[in-house]
Amino acid sequence: MSHLSEVIRLYTKENGTLEYDEKVPCIIFSPIGFMTDDEFKNFLNLGLQFMVEKKKVHGKIGWLADTSKLVALLSEEWAAKDWNPRALSEGIRHVAFVLPGDVFGQMPVANYLEMNKENQSSAKMSTAMFEDLQSAKEWLSKSLDNS
Numbered sequence: 001m002s003h004l005s006e007v008i009r010l011y012t013k014e015n016g017t018l019e020y021d022e023k024v025p026c027i028i029f030s031p032i033g034f035m036t037d038d039e040f041k042n043f044l045n046l047g048l049q050f051m052v053e054k055k056k057v058h059g060k061i062g063w064l065a066d067t068s069k070l071v072a073l074l075s076e077e078w079a080a081k082d083w084n085p086r087a088l089s090e091g092i093r094h095v096a097f098v099l100p101g102d103v104f105g106q107m108p109v110a111n112y113l114e115m116n117k118e119n120q121s122s123a124k125m126s127t128a129m130f131e132d133l134q135s136a137k138e139w140l141s142k143s144l145d146n147s
Contacts, residue, residue: 010050015039018047020054024141026062026096027051028133032069040075044083052090060147062094062140063087066133070105080115088125094143095127096136 007028011018016031016039027050029043047063055061097109113127126143130136 011043011046013039013043016043018043018050020050021064021137022054022058024062024064024137024144025054025058025060026064026137026140027054028064028066030066030069034071035075037075037078041078041083044079048083048087048090048092051087051092055091060091060093060144062096062144063092064096064098064133064136064140065109066098066136067100067105067109068098068133070100070108071102072105072108074108076108076112077115080112080118084116084125093125093147094140095125096140097127097129098133098136099129099131 006021006023008020009017010020010027015033015035016029019028019030021028027047029047031040031043035043051061051063099109100106109129113129116125116127128139130139
């Protein structure tokens with residue numbers, strides 16, 4: 001499905017990247033290590049801007065959080081209660097996660113998913129968790145095709 005040449009790096013900092021895969025289509029957020037709340041919010045806000053821009057090209061787009069290298073995060077409540085409603089209002093409905101290997105990285109993802117379920121409006125956001133990037137991309141691609 002996806003080759004390296006199809007993924008375009010949009011933004012890079014020492015603790016993460018935002019990339020665009022036009023084949024899925026999706027924006028890929030890849031945090032590395034620990035992120036402060038401000039760094040995390042900056043990445044998500046910038047990622048949402050990129051999704052809005054690319055959605056104009058494709059008609060729909062997904063969000064893929066590759067948290068496989070995430071160590072810890074404290075802003076999952078902000079993501080569920082602030083970022084999600086804004087993403088939903090822009091028509092973002094599909095979010096995939098590549099899970100980190102250690103339990104400290106998995107806990108914020110699990111907390112976010114639980115809060116997301118509690119806070120969903122009538123326009124649902126579909127989320128799924130995967131062990132690898134390729135599976136997440138395949139799910140996003142199929143989900144976007146069927147929406």
